[in-house]
Amino acid sequence: MTGMKGWFFSVLFLVAFSIAFLSLDAQSQQSHKSKPGMDSKPASVTGQTPAYPSMPGPGKKVPIGNDQYIIYGFDKKPKLGTVIMKVEIFTKEGKKDTSFEVRADSGMPSMKGAHEAGDQPFKLSKKGDYLLPINIVMPGDWEIRMTLLKDGKVIFRGSYQFDV
Numbered sequence: 001m002t003g004m005k006g007w008f009f010s011v012l013f014l015v016a017f018s019i020a021f022l023s024l025d026a027q028s029q030q031s032h033k034s035k036p037g038m039d040s041k042p043a044s045v046t047g048q049t050p051a052y053p054s055m056p057g058p059g060k061k062v063p064i065g066n067d068q069y070i071i072y073g074f075d076k077k078p079k080l081g082t083v084i085m086k087v088e089i090f091t092k093e094g095k096k097d098t099s100f101e102v103r104a105d106s107g108m109p110s111m112k113g114a115h116e117a118g119d120q121p122f123k124l125s126k127k128g129d130y131l132l133p134i135n136i137v138m139p140g141d142w143e144i145r146m147t148l149l150k151d152g153k154v155i156f157r158g159s160y161q162f163d164v
């Protein structure tokens with residue numbers, strides 16, 4: 001008799017446990033349903049940080065699309081202090097194109113947020129060169145991220161990495 005009782009209570013316990021579990025599950029599903037906004041939005045918003053592909057080095061032709069290219073360089077090998085970055089934009093015929101707007105940000109990839117000054121505009125010289133002073137304030141790894149715009153639209157993005 002006691003054996004039967006034990007078996008009976010075991011079954012009763014299991015059934016009670018299952019019902020409790022199922023109702024908990026149903027509740028959690030309901031709570032999911034009650035917040036439809038939570039599931040409909042993607043976890044990450046893509047396209048917020050634009051990519052800056054590495055460019056060929058200073059003095060080399062960098063294609064920017066539409067058969068045009070740029071050549072960039074510095075007044076001296078980048079070192080501690082201020083270096084002037086120069087960007088020349090050429091038409092497909094090889095003539096200087098000054099119809100662009102050029103901007104660049106610089107910083108240390110290993111110290112994100114420490115040195116970036118935001119996108120700074122290059123100034124167009126009388127010779128048709130785009131010039132921007134870059135402040136190298138620390139030895140280490142540096143990156144310049146450049147953006148070319150035409151009529152307010154981004155035409156090209158590229159980066160140059162170097163060590164100081």
Ligand SMILES: [Cu+2]
Nearest residue numbers: 108111114138
């Ligand atoms: Cu630093």
